[in-house]
Amino acid sequence: MKPSNIPHFGLYGDSSWINDPEFFHIEDIESRSSELGWKISPHRHAKLFQILILRSGEAKVQLDGLQQKLLGAWAIIVPAGVVHGFRFAPDTDGRVITIAEPLLEDAYKEKAAKYIKPLLSQAGQINFNGNRNVFNELWPLIQQLESESSYIREGRALMSEYLIKAVLLLLHRQQKTNGDANEIAKTGNGNAHHLKELIEQHYRQHWSSHQYAEALGTSASRLNRLCKATFDQSVLDLIHARLLLEAKRSLIYTVRSVEEISYELGFKDPGYFSRFFKRCTGVPPGKFRAQSNQASL
The missing domain is CATH 2.60.120.280 (Regulatory protein AraC)
Structure with a gap:
């Protein structure tokens, strides 16, 4: 049976947390x-x-x-x-x-x-x-x-x-x-990479571009220009990409319902979550889950 949650491990098979900063x-x-x-x-x-x-x-x-x-x-x-x-x-x-x-x-x-x-x-x-x-x-x-x-x-x-x-x-x-095409773009300004760290902390809260800009001490327009130069994406693109990644993880690796996943990701309306997911992927969440379950390692 699939677990209800994606398992977190210290080392694989060991659920105990390794709390050693030099580990x-x-x-x-x-x-x-x-x-x-x-x-x-x-x-x-x-x-x-x-x-x-x-x-x-x-x-x-x-x-x-x-x-x-x-x-x-x-x-x-x-x-x-x-x-x-x-x-x-x-x-x-x-x-x-x-x-x-x-x-x-x-x-x-x-x-x-x-x-x-x-x-x-x-x-x-x-x-x-x-x-x-x-x-x-x-x-x-x-x-x-x-x-x-x-x-x-x-x-x-x-x-x-x-x-x-x-x-x-x-x-x-x-x-x-x-010539790894996956290597991320580099920038002398740490704000772009700090933004990714903030998105990781707050994507479930659906912060706006203005909230991220305020947290970084800059304007939304300046932060968007920096994101475009560094990642070739807008701030909103990065926020949506992080939400979509977690949605895909939950659909593939858990048995939670689409409604449960939508609320867990901070969506107030499961219908809006389904529309968001389909707009990003081209298929609704249920169909994506069915297709993903057809292939496994």
Whole structure:
């Protein structure tokens, strides 16, 4: 049976919350997934980033509503809050790195921020199959990170932090080499990215563009121009995209009714929610749910 809510985990299968600002964890893909038939059901983590490094094998990857089949050497980026699931071919070789958000907060204030923060801002995959030389630089860092996690040694946390940053920088380089179309636009003004953080906090309250602008100490017109320059979307587009994403998650991964979902997302009228959903997707919520349930990992 599908759960009534999308499950939140610390690590997969462990519902206990990991409240450690320096927490990181690395494990072999086989160690957890082989006992589960090589399938990790859709779930999400509230305050943990995950990076999967595939060395060889095959993985069917689900990130929110998107599915993709990956063969060979890949990195998979899973930011906090993103619903994700996997089905691995037996004997797939790879590692799963889990990092607490606070561990990266200092990095966001350093010179590395311009490389690391965009990389981890949204889910995606980075292909290493065409550049094994870079992957051969990456893999020893993964092995060293495993070693640091296995023993209690002086400076262990600091060494792990440096290694994680080195891993992220190599991922950024490969992403740039691939010309990743999913990399978000960069801006010298932090307001655009701060806006996304505010939308994450208030999208259920249906804040207006003026409310977001007031919270950021700017005008609605200036904020819209900044959004257009940074994300090629208006403030309203970003608000609607976040509402739509959560609506899709609820329709795919829960058994709540359309009416319940509409109220949970702050809509006062389920009919308006249905019209909003159809306007954005071209299909009503019920039909979207039926179509989504036809395909699974």
